[in-house]
Amino acid sequence: MxxxxxxxxxxxxxxxxxxxxxxxxxxxxxxxxGLMKFTQNFAIPTLLFRAISTLDLGQSFxxxxxxxxxxxxxxxxxxxxxxxxxxxxxxxxxxVAIGFGGLFSNSVLLGLAITERAYGVDALASNFVIVSxxxxxxxxxxxxxxxxARAEGKGLGATLxxxxxxxxxxxxxxxxxxxxxxxxxxxxxxxxxxxxxxMMARAALPAAIFGLGGVLACYxxxxxxxxxxxxxxxxxxxxxxxxxxxxRAFTLSDAQLRSAVLTAAMAPGINIYVFAxxxxxxxxxxxxxxxxxxxxxxxxxxxxxxxxx
Numbered sequence: 001m002x003x004x005x006x007x008x009x010x011x012x013x014x015x016x017x018x019x020x021x022x023x024x025x026x027x028x029x030x031x032x033x034g035l036m037k038f039t040q041n042f043a044i045p046t047l048l049f050r051a052i053s054t055l056d057l058g059q060s061f062x063x064x065x066x067x068x069x070x071x072x073x074x075x076x077x078x079x080x081x082x083x084x085x086x087x088x089x090x091x092x093x094x095x096v097a098i099g100f101g102g103l104f105s106n107s108v109l110l111g112l113a114i115t116e117r118a119y120g121v122d123a124l125a126s127n128f129v130i131v132s133x134x135x136x137x138x139x140x141x142x143x144x145x146x147x148x149a150r151a152e153g154k155g156l157g158a159t160l161x162x163x164x165x166x167x168x169x170x171x172x173x174x175x176x177x178x179x180x181x182x183x184x185x186x187x188x189x190x191x192x193x194x195x196x197x198x199m200m201a202r203a204a205l206p207a208a209i210f211g212l213g214g215v216l217a218c219y220x221x222x223x224x225x226x227x228x229x230x231x232x233x234x235x236x237x238x239x240x241x242x243x244x245x246x247x248r249a250f251t252l253s254d255a256q257l258r259s260a261v262l263t264a265a266m267a268p269g270i271n272i273y274v275f276a277x278x279x280x281x282x283x284x285x286x287x288x289x290x291x292x293x294x295x296x297x298x299x300x301x302x303x304x305x306x307x308x309x
């Protein structure tokens with residue numbers, strides 16, 4: 001019970017404040033849109049840049065850690081995609097967007113916040129390793145699958161060019177890439193610059209979590225509950241279960257196992273709605289899945305915290 005009260009509820013209370021502010025008209029939808037653009041395009045990429053630029057890559061990057069997490073993520077994509085296509089008979093593009101819901105965990109807005117509250121700032125090294133690959137991995141899978149689903153005669157070269165174009169414009173990928181460049185080059189950044197970066201990074205998680213609540217208030221959950229239930233089951237149960245089993249098999253350290261499983265156990269983030277909206281498919285499913293899974297994750301994350309060492 002202490003984990004629920006001390007770790008999970010403060011994060012979800014901030015989400016609730018954002019939800020209530022928009023629901024009661026104290027914060028407009030346009031203001032939330034601006035806040036989320038700030039966090040997604042500036043503050044969070046800055047946070048990731050700062051974390052990765054100072055990360056001890058030799059010590060933190062463990063293939064077993066990444067294999068444990070991303071095997072679960074890829075399995076989640078395939079199960080959700082196949083279920084949407086063959087169980088619920090959704091069109092191919094819809095099925096890709098639904099599969100993306102089983103692939104993309106809310107690794108930053110919720111994963112970092114809950115891991116930090118549960119285990120402290122020093123426990124985030126493995127989280128940042130996972131996050132550094134997360135957006136590139138998931139968007140490569142999702143965009144590639146969607147481009148092939150919508151290819152309609154386009155050649156392989158044109159399809160791959162569309163994938164590269166989409167990746168090069170993603171702010172998270174840009175921040176991560178810049179962080180790796182600084183890390184590998186050993187470039188010493190002036191203190192005045194790092195102080196400014198740290199100020200921006202500190203604003204990222206509180207603003208993004210509040211904004212997430214506001215975004216959820218803008219959604220109108222309705223219909224397609226079978227598909228939504230599939231996404232929730234895959235993201236909240238299947239992905240972390242696979243990650244936990246593989247992490248045990250690979251004998252990950254306690255810190256690595258905690259970061260991997262908690263990140264895997266996070267609800268799908270608003271990126272799945274952004275992805276669906278970008279292609280104009282399965283938007284209602286994506287919106288409902290984000291809201292439903294985020295609410296359900298209060299209980300499922302509590303369970304995972306009680307299981308983890």
